[in-house]
Amino acid sequence: xxxxxxxxxxxxxxxxxxxxxxxxxxxxxxxxxxxxxxxxxxxxxxxxxxxxxxxxxxxxxxxxxxxxxxxxxxxxxxxxxxxxxxxxxxxxxxxxxxxxxxxxxxxxxxxxxxxxxxxxxxxxxxxxxxxxxxxxxxxxxxxxxxxxxxxxxxxxxxxxxxxxxxxxxxxxxxxxxxxxxxxxxxxxxxxxxxxxxxxxxxxxxxxxxxxxxxxxxxxxxxxxxxxxxxxxxxxxxxxxxxxxxxxxxxxxxxxxxxxxxxxxxxxxxxxxxxxxxxxxxxxxxxxxxxxxxxxxxxxxxxxxxxxxxxxxxxxxxxxxxxxxxxxxxxxxxxxxxxxxxxxxxxxxxxxxxxxxxxxxxxxxxxxxxxxxxxxxxxxxxxxxxxxxxxxxxx
Amino acid sequence: xxxxxxxxxxxxxxxxxxxxxxxxxxxxxxxxxxxxxxxxxxxxxxxxxxxxxxxxxxxxxxxxxxxxxxxxxxxxxxxxxxxxxxxxxxxxxxxxxxxxxxxxxxxxxxxxxxxxxxxxxxxxxxxxxxxxxxxxxxxxxxxxxxxxxxxxxxxxxxxxxxxxxxxxxxxxxxxxxxxxxxxxxxxxxxxxxxxxxxxxxxxxxxxxxxxxxxxxxxxxxxxx
Numbered sequence: 001x002x003x004x005x006x007x008x009x010x011x012x013x014x015x016x017x018x019x020x021x022x023x024x025x026x027x028x029x030x031x032x033x034x035x036x037x038x039x040x041x042x043x044x045x046x047x048x049x050x051x052x053x054x055x056x057x058x059x060x061x062x063x064x065x066x067x068x069x070x071x072x073x074x075x076x077x078x079x080x081x082x083x084x085x086x087x088x089x090x091x092x093x094x095x096x097x098x099x100x101x102x103x104x105x106x107x108x109x110x111x112x113x114x115x116x117x118x119x120x121x122x123x124x125x126x127x128x129x130x131x132x133x134x135x136x137x138x139x140x141x142x143x144x145x146x147x148x149x150x151x152x153x154x155x156x157x158x159x160x161x162x163x164x165x166x167x168x169x170x171x172x173x174x175x176x177x178x179x180x181x182x183x184x185x186x187x188x189x190x191x192x193x194x195x196x197x198x199x200x201x202x203x204x205x206x207x208x209x210x211x212x213x214x215x216x217x218x219x220x221x222x223x224x225x226x227x228x229x230x231x232x233x234x235x236x237x238x239x240x241x242x243x244x245x246x247x248x249x250x251x252x253x254x255x256x257x258x259x260x261x262x263x264x265x266x267x268x269x270x271x272x273x274x275x276x277x278x279x280x281x282x283x284x285x286x287x288x289x290x291x292x293x294x295x296x297x298x299x300x301x302x303x304x305x306x307x308x309x310x311x312x313x314x315x316x317x318x319x320x321x322x323x324x325x326x327x328x329x330x331x332x333x334x335x336x337x338x339x340x341x342x343x344x345x346x347x348x349x350x351x352x353x354x355x356x357x358x359x360x361x362x363x364x365x366x367x368x369x370x371x372x373x374x375x376x377x378x379x380x381x382x383x384x385x386x387x388x389x390x391x392x393x394x
Numbered sequence: 395x396x397x398x399x400x401x402x403x404x405x406x407x408x409x410x411x412x413x414x415x416x417x418x419x420x421x422x423x424x425x426x427x428x429x430x431x432x433x434x435x436x437x438x439x440x441x442x443x444x445x446x447x448x449x450x451x452x453x454x455x456x457x458x459x460x461x462x463x464x465x466x467x468x469x470x471x472x473x474x475x476x477x478x479x480x481x482x483x484x485x486x487x488x489x490x491x492x493x494x495x496x497x498x499x500x501x502x503x504x505x506x507x508x509x510x511x512x513x514x515x516x517x518x519x520x521x522x523x524x525x526x527x528x529x530x531x532x533x534x535x536x537x538x539x540x541x542x543x544x545x546x547x548x549x550x551x552x553x554x555x556x557x558x559x560x561x562x563x564x565x566x567x568x569x570x571x572x573x574x575x576x577x578x579x580x581x582x583x584x585x586x587x588x589x590x591x592x593x594x595x596x597x598x599x600x601x602x603x604x605x606x607x608x609x610x611x612x613x614x615x616x617x618x
Contacts, residue, residue, distance in 0.1 A: 220412040223505040228418065230508055244506055269488075278506070283528045283569045285536020286492040321528050321571030326539045336570045381580070384570070 020198065023191035024184055027137045028078040028089065031130055038127040039071050045121060053115040060110050063103060063123050070099050071127075078134065093134035097147050100128035100154070107158040122159045132173055136180035140188075144177030200259040211254040222247035248277050266296040269324055272303055272333070280307060284324035289331070291389075295369045299333055299387060302365040302373075306335040306385045309362075314339020314383065331391050336384040341377045362387075403429040404520045407449035407477075409440040409466070411459045415505075419453065419482075422509055428516065437461035437469075445473040450520045452479045454499070456490045464493045471498035480519040482512070492533045495596065496603040501525025523589060524596050531569035534595055535562070541602070555598040564591040 043064055054060045077092040107122035116122065128151055136144025152170040156162050222243045229240015252274040260266045268291050269284035276282045291299075303322060310320045318339040325332045362385060366373045371389040406428050410416040413435070420430045432447050434440040436458050444452055452470060456463035467479050479499040483491060491502050501524050503515050515525045541554045557565065560581075567577045574592075578585045 217412075220415045220505075224415050224418050226506055227422070227509060231422065247506060281528045281571060283530075283532025284488070285539065286489045286533045287536065287540060319571065321569070323528070323532055323566070323569045325532070325535055325566065325569070334570060338571065381572075381576075 020191050020194050023187045024137055027133075027180070027184060027187075028080075031133045031137065032075045032078050034133065035071050035074065035127070035130040038130060039067060042067070042121075042125050042127045045125070049115065049120060053112060053120055054110055055112050056110050059106070060123070063106055063110065067103060067124065067127060070096075074130075074134070089134075090138040093131065093138040093143070093147075096131040096134050097150060100124055100131040101150060104128060104151075104154040104158040108160065116159055116161060119165060122155065128154075129173055129176060132177045133180050136177045137184050139181070140185045141178060141181035144179075144181030145174065146177075148173040148177035204259055207254060214250070214254060219247055219251060222250070244278055252276060260293045261290075264293050265290045266293040268296050268299060268331075268333075271296050271300045272322055272324060275300075275303060275307060275322065279311075279318070280320045280322065282322045282324075285326060289324055289326065291331075295389070298365045298369045299371075299389075302362045302385075302387055303333060303335055305362045305365070310335070310337040310339065310383075318382075326391065329391055331389045333387040333389075334384055335387075336382055338382045341382050403427060404516060405429045405431045405447075405450045406453055406516060407432040407434065407440070407444060407447060407451070408453045409434045409437075409458070409463070410453075410455040410482075411435050411457070412455075415455075419512075423513075423516070426509070426513055428513075437463060437466035440466045441469045441473065444470045444477055448474050449477050451516050452477050453482050453516065454479050454494075455505075456481060456483045456494055464490060464497050467494050467499050468497040478519045478522060480515055480525060482507075488529075488533055491530065492537055495530065495534070496537075496599055498600055500596070502527055502530045504529075524593050526568050526592050526596075528569045528571050531565050531592075534599065535565050535569060537599060538562075538595075555602045557595060557598075561591050561595050564588055565595055568592060 046060055046064055050057050050060065074092060074096055078089060080089070103124035104122055107116075107124075110123055111120070132144060132147040132151055135147035139146075148170075152173055155169060156166055159166065225243035226240045226247060229236045229238070229243060232240075267288035269282075269289045272284065273282045307320055307322075310318055314320075314337045318337050320335060320337045323332075323334045323336075325334075363373045366387050369389065371387055374386040374388070376384040376386065406423055408416055408420050408423070408430060410419070410433075416433050416435070420433055424430050431449050432443045434443050438461065440452070440454070440458075440463075454463050454467060458466070463481070463483075467481075470477055470479060479494075481491060481494045481499045481502040482505055483502065495502060500519050500522070501515060503512060503525060504527070507515070518525050538555070538557050542556060544554070563581065564577060567580065568574075572580070574585055574588045578588045581588070
């Protein structure tokens with residue numbers, strides 16, 4: 001729950017954060033302004049018609065007073081001042097709608113029929129349209145539309161008339177409810193996207209900060225333990241290996257898989273670098289290799305499948321190298337292992353062993369994104385998968 | 395120039411801001427018969443000491459707290475041109491490694507490399523032979539591609555260096571994890587030819603970097 005002074009302060013600190021966290025705030029404030037203006041209008045019109053227009057002028061003044069008080073209550077509530085705010089505003093909007101309908105319902109009792117015949121307004125009049133806007137902001141398109149229909153029904157029933165005048169009012173009410181409801185919906189969605197991007201950026205920033213401090217401490221010590229372990233030998237060797245694995249894992253964690261930017265693009269190099277381990281080396285250009293995020297996902301999946309294939313078929317001791325290379329017109333990602341390779345003429349056998357089953361799963365992913373897959377293999381060079389993508393589709 | 399002192403031991407300087415690591419490496423290298431002539435915890439000290447001591451090999455971490463190892467490498471290349479720099483980094487900061495190599499480092503090794511691998515790399519560096527990991531080859535390939543695709547510079551700008559077809563082929567095979575021996579066998583050339591191709595790719599990049607710095611200095615009116 002935010003108090004008024006807090007809200008004022010956060011507004012003063014800069015609108016961006018407030019806009020992002022509470023994108024509909026300006027709408028609520030707009031409704032309050034609209035409410036006040038329409039109240040003044042209705043008061044003016046009622047006072048002007050007070051001699052002669054009303055069956056019970058005292059009651060008309062009383063209803064105006066109630067409207068003024070209710071305007072004050074809703075203003076306070078729509079600013080977020082009521083308990084349960086800001087969620088309480090949805091309930092307040094419904095209450096607002098009921099109060100408006102009740103106000104309009106007093107029309108037959110207070111206003112002269114002749115006055116209505118002359119085109120004079122019923123009780124509440126234009127002031128009641130504020131409730132439609134409030135419901136539209138609180139419940140989006142559906143809320144705006146239903147509130148507009150409720151007020152329209154109240155308008156027709158309370159005045160017991162249905163002419164060009166009423167039809168025009170109804171059109172405006174429905175239009176306002178739909179427009180404001182739709183705008184609220186779009187604004188909320190945009191703000192949600194912005195929030196997600198900001199959170200990703202904050203996470204990346206925090207990761208960078210952590211990386212800097214961990215680099216100088218934990219990573220150095222792990223690397224040192226790894227080296228000393230290998231030096232000392234015996235049981236210490238295992239400790240060294242464990243430290244080495246943790247160093248690689250921690251470094252990958254700190255580097256992160258890269259985030260999707262506002263244009264929906266992601267760095268393929270960062271995504272693949274987290275696959276590095278003591279058996280897998282990932283080489284890529286120093287600058288980001290940006291592709292559409294779904295393309296990066298598929299390539300990453302294909303490389304993972306190829307690496308899993310290496311672990312399964314080339315032996316536990318096999319090493320693998322992943323290379324990301326930008327060529328004129330194409331982007332190539334190759335995964336090579338130093339295993340025994342697939343000797344010529346044994347592809348069919350390899351297929352029977354399930355080795356080309358993996359090939360199908362890699363190929364499927366690559367073809368999904370319009371790329372091509374090549375397999376180079378031989379006893380001297382190990383097995384190499386080459387994924388090629390047109391750089392135009394970047 | 396043999397890169398060795400009168401005992402035949404390679405004179406090494408270890409630069410790292412982390413004392414445990416610095417002393418540990420220095421001890422390992424001494425035990426293996428190398429002559430660790432100095433250690434330094436940050437970039438300014440590294441430059442000052444290297445200029446005075448002129449080691450054969452500077453073993454350099456890039457992550458030196460608030461100071462940058464890359465700047466120190468450029469400075470050492472200027473003030474102690476006979477010292478060769480080998481980057482030993484725990485960092486996954488690929489851009490930094492590339493900058494370090496462009497600034498004049500002769501090679502790059504990750505800290506998780508074994509002692510034997512480190513010793514071999516120091517010996518190669520002392521001989522003036524580039525130390526290429528697959529990761530570095532990938533970075534260098536990417537850098538040449540970036541240079542080739544960069545917008546054409548104005549007249550008088552240093553020509554953008556390009557790889558020959560053979561150099562590209564060799565670098566690509568290095569990046570795919572093949573050893574110099576395997577590459578030599580595959581391309582039917584000598585081991586030495588492979589190494590000189592690799593060496594050239596680095597030298598062209600460093601020359602380009604230096605000429606660009608000079609050009610920048612002239613443009614800024616900083617050159618004497």
